[in-house]
Amino acid sequence: MSENPADLTASELVAAFKAGTFSAREIISASLARIAERDASLGAFTDILTERALKTAQKVDEKRLRQQPLGALAGVPFAVKNLFDIEGIPTRAGSKINRDMPPASRDAALLARLEAQDAILIGGLNMGEYAYDFTGENAHDGPSRNPHAIAHMSGGSSGGSGAAIASGMVPLALGSDTNGSIRVPSSFCGLFGLKPTYGRLTRAGTFPFVASFDHLGPFARSVGDLALSYDAMQGADPDDPGQAHVSTKLTTPSLHQPISELRMATLGGYFHQLATDSARQAVARVAAALNVTAQGEFPQAARARSAGYLITMTEGAALHLERLQTRREDFDPDVSNRLIAGAMLPAAWIVQAQKFRGWFRSQVATIFENYDILLAPATPYRAPLIGQKTIDFDGEEQLVRPNIGIFTQPISFIGLPVVTVPIWTPGVTLPIGVQIIGAPWCEDKVLRVAEVLQRQGVCYAPIAPFTASIPSK
Amino acid sequence: MTDTENEKMLDAMLPVVGITLSPSSTMNSTRSQVLLHIAIAREHAARLFATSISDQLEPAPVFTPSEPPHE
Numbered sequence: 001m002s003e004n005p006a007d008l009t010a011s012e013l014v015a016a017f018k019a020g021t022f023s024a025r026e027i028i029s030a031s032l033a034r035i036a037e038r039d040a041s042l043g044a045f046t047d048i049l050t051e052r053a054l055k056t057a058q059k060v061d062e063k064r065l066r067q068q069p070l071g072a073l074a075g076v077p078f079a080v081k082n083l084f085d086i087e088g089i090p091t092r093a094g095s096k097i098n099r100d101m102p103p104a105s106r107d108a109a110l111l112a113r114l115e116a117q118d119a120i121l122i123g124g125l126n127m128g129e130y131a132y133d134f135t136g137e138n139a140h141d142g143p144s145r146n147p148h149a150i151a152h153m154s155g156g157s158s159g160g161s162g163a164a165i166a167s168g169m170v171p172l173a174l175g176s177d178t179n180g181s182i183r184v185p186s187s188f189c190g191l192f193g194l195k196p197t198y199g200r201l202t203r204a205g206t207f208p209f210v211a212s213f214d215h216l217g218p219f220a221r222s223v224g225d226l227a228l229s230y231d232a233m234q235g236a237d238p239d240d241p242g243q244a245h246v247s248t249k250l251t252t253p254s255l256h257q258p259i260s261e262l263r264m265a266t267l268g269g270y271f272h273q274l275a276t277d278s279a280r281q282a283v284a285r286v287a288a289a290l291n292v293t294a295q296g297e298f299p300q301a302a303r304a305r306s307a308g309y310l311i312t313m314t315e316g317a318a319l320h321l322e323r324l325q326t327r328r329e330d331f332d333p334d335v336s337n338r339l340i341a342g343a344m345l346p347a348a349w350i351v352q353a354q355k356f357r358g359w360f361r362s363q364v365a366t367i368f369e370n371y372d373i374l375l376a377p378a379t380p381y382r383a384p385l386i387g388q389k390t391i392d393f394d395g396e397e398q399l400v401r402p403n404i405g406i407f408t409q410p411i412s413f414i415g416l417p418v419v420t421v422p423i424w425t426p427g428v429t430l431p432i433g434v435q436i437i438g439a440p441w442c443e444d445k446v447l448r449v450a451e452v453l454q455r456q457g458v459c460y461a462p463i464a465p466f467t468a469s470i471p472s473k
Numbered sequence: 474m475t476d477t478e479n480e481k482m483l484d485a486m487l488p489v490v491g492i493t494l495s496p497s498s499t500m501n502s503t504r505s506q507v508l509l510h511i512a513i514a515r516e517h518a519a520r521l522f523a524t525s526i527s528d529q530l531e532p533a534p535v536f537t538p539s540e541p542p543h544e
Contacts, residue, residue, distance in 0.1 A: 212534065306517035313514060325491045337503060340494075341510035344486045349518045354532035356521060361533070402513070 006030040007463060010076045010119075010171040010225040017064070017075030024057035024064075024075040024120060031077040031122055035169045038466055043144045044154075044163035046082050047089055047124035053077065056120045063118065071117030072232055078172040081158050082124035083131060084108040085205040093207035094127040094157065096140045096330045097323055108205030109240070110174060110216055110233045117232045122170055125160030129332045131176060131209040132316055132339070133157040134184050134404035135386075139332035143386050146189055147464035149429050152383040155188035155404070157181040158219070162189035165219045168463035172220050172229055176206065178213045179312060180378075180408030186219060186420035187433025188383035191461045192450060193219045194226045197440045198415025199244030201230075202237035210315040211242060212354075213308065213412055221461035223451040226419065227251040230443065251444040255451050262445060264373040265294035267437075270301035271376040274406055276393070278432050279377035282423040286375055286434045289458040290449065296371055299363045304410040307353035307360075309402075314350050317342030334401070361414045368439040373449055377407050378420045378433030411435065417443045419450040421459040434459075479511050 005013060005027045016022050022030075032050060039045050060075055080086065083093040085104035092098045106112075111121060126144045128136060136159020137143040144159035146152040147167035154163045158175025162185030165173050175182045177195040186193030194217045201216050208214055218229040234248045266272075266287050272280060287293075298304070317324070317339045324343065328336055367374070380403065381391065390397045411418055417440065420433040436453075438446040453459040483504070487494060494504045 303520050303523070306520040309517045310514060310521065313510075321490060328492070333503065333506065337506040338510050340492060340503075340507045341514060343490045343492065344483060344507075344511055345514055345518075349514075349521065351532050352521055352526065354534070355526050355530045357533045358530045359526055 004030055006034040006168050008171065009222045010073060010220060011222060011228060013076050013171060014072070014074055018070060022075070024060040025054065027075050028053050028057040028077055028120055028122070031170055035122070038167050038169060041145065041150060041467070042147055042163045042167055043126055043142045044160040044167065044169060045079065045123050046092065046126050046141050046160065047086070049086070049121060049123050053120055053122050056115065060118045060120065071119070072228060073114060073117040073119035076119045076172055077122045077170045078114055078119050078174070079123050079125050079161070079164055079170045080108070080111055080121070080174040081127050081161050081176055083127060083176060083207040084111055084124070084174060086111065086121070086124055089124065091207050093131065094129040094138050094141070097327050098207065104205070106205065109202045109237050111205070113233050113235070114229065119172070125158070125164055125173060127160055128157035129335045130316070130320065131157040131178055131181060132335045134180060135159070135401060136162065136185065137386060139334070145386065146383050146430070148190060148431070149383070150467060151385055152430060153188055153386055155185035155379070155383060158185050161185060161219045162191060165189070165191050165221060166461070166464050167466065172218060172225055174216060174218055176209070177215045177217060177412060178210045179308060179412055180405035182217050182219065183378045183408045183418060183420045183433065183435060184404055186422065187378035187431070190422040190424065190431035191219050191221060192223055192226055192422070192459070193217065193420045194230055194443070194447070195412065195418045196230065196443050197417045198412070199242060200246065200441070200443070201233050202240040202243050204237050204239035208319065210312050212311055212315055215412065215415070221463070223419070223447055223454050224255065227255050227447050246441060249441065249444060251447045254444050255447060257448055259448050259452055262372040262449065263370065264290055264292045264375065265296040265371045266292055267298060267374050267376040268295040269297040270410070271298070271407055274380060275377045276381045278382060278425070279380055281425070282432045282434050283375050283377055285423055286421065286453060286458065289453060289456055292375065294371070296367050296374055298367070298410060300360065301410045303356065304360045304413045305406060307356045308409045308413040310345065310349055310353045313338060313342030314345050357413060364414060364416070372439065372442070372445055374437040376411070376435045376437060378435045379404055380406055382430040382432050407435065411437055416440060417446050419446045421450050421453055422461055423459060476508070479508050479515070483508060483511060
C-alpha cells in the first residue's frame with residue numbers, strides 16, 4: 001500500500017482509516033496537498049473547503065477514538081460538481097450568473113448521505129456552464145484539463161469530477177449525467193463512472209438542466225468504490241418528486257458474484273457504424289474478455305438521439321428563458337446560442353419526441369428479454385484537444401461539441417443504468433470508455449460485469465503522472 | 474425549410490420569447506450561430522417525424538395528480 005493516502009482508492013482508505021494506519025486528518029491533508037500541487041494545472045476545483053474538511057475530519061477522528069460505529073465511507077475525501085448545493089456557497093452550476101444567487105441553505109441530499117457515512121467533503125468541482133456541455137471547457141472558470149494529456153479535454157459536463165479523480169486529488173466525486181456528462185469524462189479521463197437508472201437517486205438540492213433526463217452518480221478509480229458510494233446514496237427522498245418509488249437494492253454484497261449466467265451482447269448498427277476504429281476496438285476488447293459474441297441492435301437509435309437532442313434544447317431553454325432575456329451577455333455564447341435556438345422550437349416537436357420516448361422504451365425492453373447486458377462505446381473517439389471545434393470523422397469534418405454524446409444520448413434518453421469502464425491501448429496516452437448497459441433498476445448487474453473486467457485487468461483507472469506545465473497556445 | 478425560412482421563424486419568435494438579437498449576420502455573430510442551431514434542430518426534427526407514431530402512445534413523462542390512496 002502506498003504511504004501517501006492520496007494514492008489510495010476509497011475502499012482502501014476506509015480499511016486503512018479503520019485500521020488506524022491513517023487518521024482522517026492525515027487523509028484530508030494529503031488530499032489538500034495533492035490539490036495544491038496539481039489543481040492550478042488542471043482546473044478541477046472551483047471551491048476548496050479546507051476549513052470544513054478539516055473540521056469534519058476531526059469529528060470523524062473523534063468518532064474512531066471513542067470507538068463509535070463508523071460509516072461505510074469513513075475518512076474518504078470526496079468532491080462534488082458545482083451544481084450540487086453546498087451549504088454556505090452559491091450553487092454556481094458552472095455559470096457566472098448563479099454566483100449572484102444567495103448561498104445554499106443546506107447541502108444537497110446525496111452530499112449529506114455521503115457525509116452521513118463519514119465521508120468528508122473537500123470542495124466543489126468545475127463543470128460546463130449549466131451542464132450544457134460535453135467538453136469540460138468553461139468560459140468563466142477555465143477548462144478542466146485531462147490529467148493524462150493536459151492539452152486535451154477532460155470531457156464534460158462533469159469535467160472537474162473527471163480531472164479530480166484521474167489526477168488523484170480525491171478518490172471519489174459526484175457528477176451529473178443528462179446526455180452523457182458522467183460517461184464522457186469517464187471515457188476521456190480513464191475512469192469508472194456510474195450513471196444509475198433515471199429516478200433511482202434523489203436529485204434534491206441540485207441545480208437542474210433537463211428534468212426529463214437529469215441523473216446523478218459517482219466517479220471513482222475502482223468499481224468497488226462506485227458500488228460503495230452508490231449504496232450509500234440510495235433511498236427514498238420526499239424532497240424529490242421526480243424520484244422513482246423503488247426499493248433500495250444494495251450492490252456491494254453481490255459485487256463479486258459470478259456473471260456466467262448473464263446474457264450479453266454488443267450493440268451493433270448505429271453504435272458500430274458511427275464509431276471510430278479506437279471505439280470499436282475498445283468494445284471488441286471488452287466483448288472478448290467477457291466471451292460475448294452475440295450482437296443486438298437498438299431500433300432507430302439515431303431517432304432516439306434526435307428526440308433527446310430536441311427535448312434537451314427546449315427544456316434547457318425554458319429553464320433559462322428569463323436569464324436569456326435579462327443577462328444573456330453573462331452566458332458563454334456557445335451555451336446561450338443553443339438555448340436561444342431551443343426557445344424557438346415548436347411544442348409539437350417536443351410532444352412528438354416525448355411520445356417517441358415511450359415507443360423507444362418499449363422496443364428496448366424487448367431486447368432486454370433476451371439480454372441482461374449490452375456493450376457500446378462511450379464516446380466516438382478519444383479526448384480531442386481543448387478548444388477543438390471540429391474533428392475529421394471518417395473523412396467528413398464534424399462539429400466536436402454536439403457529437404461527443406452520440407453514443408451516450410440514446411441510452412440516457414430512456415434512463416438505462418450504465419457503468420463506463422476505461423480501456424487503454426499500449427503506446428497510446430489517452431484512454432477510451434465502453435458503456436456496460438443494463439436493464440432498468442439493474443445497477444447490480446452492470447457493476448458486477450465491470451468488477452470482473454477490472455479484476456481481469458482489462459479495465460483500470462491509474463492516477464495520471466503529474467506534469468505541471470500548461471501547454472502554450 | 475430554407476435558410477430564409479429559418480430566419481423568418483427566428484425573427485417571428487424572438488419578440489414572442491422576449492429576446493433581442495443584433496441583426497449582424499457575420500459568421501460568428503449570435504444570430505448566425507442561433508440560425509445554425511435551428512438548422513441542426515430541424516434536421517433532428519425531420520428524423521423524428523420521418524415515420525409516424527401511434528396516437529395511443531402517452532407522451533412520457535405521464536403526470537400523476539398525487540399518490541394513489543393505499544387500499
